[in-house]
Amino acid sequence: MLAREIGVSIEVKYAGPWARVQEEVKLGRADLIAGAFFTQPRLEYMDYFYPAFRQTRTVIWTQNNSPLNFKKWNDLVGKQGMTVINNSFGEEFDRYAKDSLKISTVPSLEQALKMLSMSRTDYLIYEEDPGLAYVAKMNIAGVKTAATAVTNEDLYLTFSHKSACNTGxxxxxxxxxxxxxxxxxxxxxLIETNIQLWRKQSR
Structure with missing residues (x-):
């Protein structure tokens, strides 16, 4: 839809895990990232487009029978958490997590959801929309999200500083x-339509 609006074709590629996606943009081998939170370090290698195209909720995922009742950040203290390598949940929470929480990382959301379903971690922290999509795609049962969000962050389209297309x-x-x-x-x-589509394909 963006390509139609600007009159330039856009090839959408899966570049691998999130850490690799950022590296591809940093090196100029990819022009755009279709969805990144704002952090100051990322300004060193990419531009952000305003306004944000989506506000996304980051939530705590647990098994249905988990005793963890998340209401505030310090409810996670002493628990073992998990997320995806190089993911950010907003600068304020990232600082809090670094100082106060135990969160291990894995390369992909698929791996994280599998480990959660096997009780290999107390909780998974990840954005709600892609999490719901992958739960539907992987046909995972027995997991839930906390009603209270960890953070609500804006999601932006970004442009590599090294892209040949990055002109005023x-x-x-x-x-x-x-x-x-x-x-x-x-x-x-688009999100509502495609989560339903993924759910149908997993059956």
């Missing part, structure tokens, strides 16, 4: 298109 003229065209698509509430409609 192109940044302007993309920013206008994102603003227009945001006004049309495109992302919410």
């Amino acid at each position: 003229e192109m940044r302007g065209r993309i920013a206008k298109a994102i603003y227009k698509l945001g006004k049309q509430n495109v992302m919410s409609k």
Whole structure:
């Protein structure tokens, strides 16, 4: 949809785990990331497009029978957590987690969900929308999300500093298109439709 708005084709690729995606953009081998939280270190190698195209909830995932009742960050103290390598949940929570929590990392969300389902961790911390999509795709039962969000963070399209396409003229065209698509509430409609599609494909 963005490609149609700006009149330039966009090839969407799966580049592997999240850490590798960031490295590809840092090196200029990929032009755009289709969804990243804002952190100051990332400004060193990519530009952020405003407005954000989606606000995403980061939530605590547990098994259905887990005694963990998450309401606030310090409810996680003393528990063993898990997430995906190089993921950020907003700068404030990242600092708190580094100082106060025990969170191990794995290369992929699939691996993290499998380990949670096998009781290899007390909880998984990850964004709600992609988590729901993967739970549907992998046909995983017996996991739930806490009602209280860990964080609510804006999700942005980003542009590699080393991309040959990163010009003032192109940044302007993309920013206008994102603003227009945001006004049309495109992302919410796409997410609702495609989570249902993934669920059907897993049956």
